Amino acid sequence: xxxxxxxxxxxxxxxxxxxxxxxxxxxxxxxxxRRVLRIWVQxxxxxxxxxxxxxxxxxxxxxxxxxEMGGVPYTTFIAPGLIMMSVIxxxxxxxxxxxxxxxxxxxxxxxxxxxxxxxTIIIGYVAGGVARGLAVAALxxxxxxxxxxxxxxxxxxxxxxxxxxxxxxxxxxLLNAIFANSFDDISIIPTFVLAPLTYLGGxxxxxxxxxxxxxxxxLANPILYMVNAFRYGMLGSSDIPLSTAxxxxxxxxxxxxxxxxxxxxxxxxxRT
Amino acid sequence: MLGPNGAGKxxxxxxxxxxxxxxxxxxxxxxxxxxxxxxxxxxxxxxxxQEVNLNMFEKNENILINQAGYYGVPRSIAKKRAEKYLKAxxxxxxxDDIARNLSGGMKRRLMIARALVHxxxxxxxxxxxxxxxxxxxxxxxxLMREINNIGMTxxxxxxxxxEAESLCRNxxxxxxxxxxxxxxxxxxxxxxxxxxxxxxxRDFMQSPPVIEGYEVRxxxxxxxxxxVAKDQGLNGLFNAISNQSLHVSSMRTRSNRLxxxxxxxxxxxxxNIKISQQSKVTDSAGIAQEKSN
Numbered sequence: 001x002x003x004x005x006x007x008x009x010x011x012x013x014x015x016x017x018x019x020x021x022x023x024x025x026x027x028x029x030x031x032x033x034r035r036v037l038r039i040w041v042q043x044x045x046x047x048x049x050x051x052x053x054x055x056x057x058x059x060x061x062x063x064x065x066x067x068e069m070g071g072v073p074y075t076t077f078i079a080p081g082l083i084m085m086s087v088i089x090x091x092x093x094x095x096x097x098x099x100x101x102x103x104x105x106x107x108x109x110x111x112x113x114x115x116x117x118x119x120t121i122i123i124g125y126v127a128g129g130v131a132r133g134l135a136v137a138a139l140x141x142x143x144x145x146x147x148x149x150x151x152x153x154x155x156x157x158x159x160x161x162x163x164x165x166x167x168x169x170x171x172x173x174l175l176n177a178i179f180a181n182s183f184d185d186i187s188i189i190p191t192f193v194l195a196p197l198t199y200l201g202g203x204x205x206x207x208x209x210x211x212x213x214x215x216x217x218x219l220a221n222p223i224l225y226m227v228n229a230f231r232y233g234m235l236g237s238s239d240i241p242l243s244t245a246x247x248x249x250x251x252x253x254x255x256x257x258x259x260x261x262x263x264x265x266x267x268x269x270x271r272t
Numbered sequence: 273m274l275g276p277n278g279a280g281k282x283x284x285x286x287x288x289x290x291x292x293x294x295x296x297x298x299x300x301x302x303x304x305x306x307x308x309x310x311x312x313x314x315x316x317x318x319x320x321x322q323e324v325n326l327n328m329f330e331k332n333e334n335i336l337i338n339q340a341g342y343y344g345v346p347r348s349i350a351k352k353r354a355e356k357y358l359k360a361x362x363x364x365x366x367x368d369d370i371a372r373n374l375s376g377g378m379k380r381r382l383m384i385a386r387a388l389v390h391x392x393x394x395x396x397x398x399x400x401x402x403x404x405x406x407x408x409x410x411x412x413x414x415l416m417r418e419i420n421n422i423g424m425t426x427x428x429x430x431x432x433x434x435e436a437e438s439l440c441r442n443x444x445x446x447x448x449x450x451x452x453x454x455x456x457x458x459x460x461x462x463x464x465x466x467x468x469x470x471x472x473x474r475d476f477m478q479s480p481p482v483i484e485g486y487e488v489r490x491x492x493x494x495x496x497x498x499x500v501a502k503d504q505g506l507n508g509l510f511n512a513i514s515n516q517s518l519h520v521s522s523m524r525t526r527s528n529r530l531x532x533x534x535x536x537x538x539x540x541x542x543x544n545i546k547i548s549q550q551s552k553v554t555d556s557a558g559i560a561q562e563k564s565n
Binding site for chain 1: 321325334338
């Protein structure tokens with residue numbers, strides 16, 4: 001089986017770590033995207049069905065009685081919020097389930113014993129989460145277009161917000177997976193933290209409807225800034241100044257990335 | 273690397289492969305210090321862990337291609353390597369199957385192929401043949417010899433002492449996290465002072481024959497066990513047997529020589545610990561008596 005050509009070079013060589021990390025990154029991203037596509041019935045289809053139901057119930061049935069919100073029909077108002085809700089849930093869910101199943105099946109060790117830098121591993125998993133978030137966002141946008149006339153007022157704002165939000169929640173999913181030791185641990189955050197924050201984050205209503213006190217409380221919810229920045233990009237109206245929203249999103253991106261890198265380098269949640 | 277359960281073999285491997293945080297000491301792999309050049313050190317290593325750690329829902333070929341990618345092997349080369357190593361472990365016909373559908377032995381072979389796909393300079397095998405049938409174990413030994421012959425260093429941990437004796441040039445025995453022996457296999461085995469032989473006799477025996485200078489025990493009506501010291505040799509034994517008109521049909525060693533040595537080293541260590549503990553008790557009792565005086 002092993003011929004003369006396979007004889008190992010015994011002279012110590014310094015491995016090309018840049019080449020290793022570039023090829024490694026491509027490999028992780030390919031693997032993650034393939035995973036999303038392989039289990040498309042679990043990853044892509046359910047959010048499309050859920051969002052269709054939201055549009056039918058809250059948009060067509062109830063929305064027609066509500067009338068206008070934020071100067072646009074209610075169905076149009078909730079469309080950006082529902083797209084963002086899908087992005088948040090799916091980018092988070094993708095990374096948390098992929099990374100945690102790797103921990104559980106032990107195949108995460110394939111990456112941990114490799115010479116890849118943790119920065120590469122984080123970017124690879126986040127890219128998978130962003131890919132799923134964007135794929136679902138595109139599908140929900142198509143669904144929304146059947147219920148309302150969608151236009152994008154500021155495309156650059158819209159695209160940058162959706163990508164940055166997907167990055168934030170992919171990183172949040174990674175952190176959840178790092179700390180998780182059981183399936184309960186990966187369902188607690190989405191159920192008890194993510195869902196309330198998303199529903200109260202201005203997806204279905206403008207915070208101007210709240211009393212001054214609750215308006216101030218709502219400002220502590222980071223999802224409010226993301227939903228409103230995205231709504232600004234699509235509809236041109238927002239409850240929050242765009243610059244504030246971008247600052248908060250960028251702080252979240254760098255903060256969560258730094259935290260994930262710190263934890264992985266310390267071996268927390270991945271080494272004994 | 274030999275040692276009883278819980279001796280620390282897997283922990284050592286975990287530290288070398290960075291899966292376990294070390295509490296002290298240094299690790300150097302082909303001159304790369306793990307604390308300073310961790311990535312460079314890891315690039316030299318291929319690991320087959322004790323527990324199956326495959327992605328159960330991934331195609332077997334993709335498992336190898338991905339693993340090569342993590343070590344910087346471009347996809348076109350990785351595909352060729354995946355074919356080469358899947359063929360080497362006789363799993364090429366299962367390349368499109370997912371790992372979950374493989375038998376236990378096949379999963380182990382797949383892990384060996386995965387560890388080889390980036391062609392490391394050091395291959396670490398943590399009990400690779402545990403739970404594998406004899407035929408596959410032999411073919412895995414053959415594979416290990418082949419890859420060792422092309423210049424790949426292999427560190428093997430095993431419970432099968434026969435495996436260690438037939439495959440390894442050097443041996444380290446570890447117990448309770450301490451290295452209690454680290455030498456060439458030939459030197460280690462030569463330390464054995466006594467060996468037990470099993471002789472199958474042609475004649476029916478009710479009791480063991482009495483042979484002066486040798487300890488003889490009856491195993492059953494046709495087999496005896498004889499303990500032979502290293503300086504005694506076997507000539508005297510056979511002369512005595514012939515003088516008693518007994519006929520030997522065949523002879524074998526009772527157990528693996530390495531096993532004898534292993535047990536002796538571990539038992540000696542435990543005995544030393546007991547003695548030192550007893551002496552401490554005696555010392556403290558003595559001190560207490562002095563104080564009372």
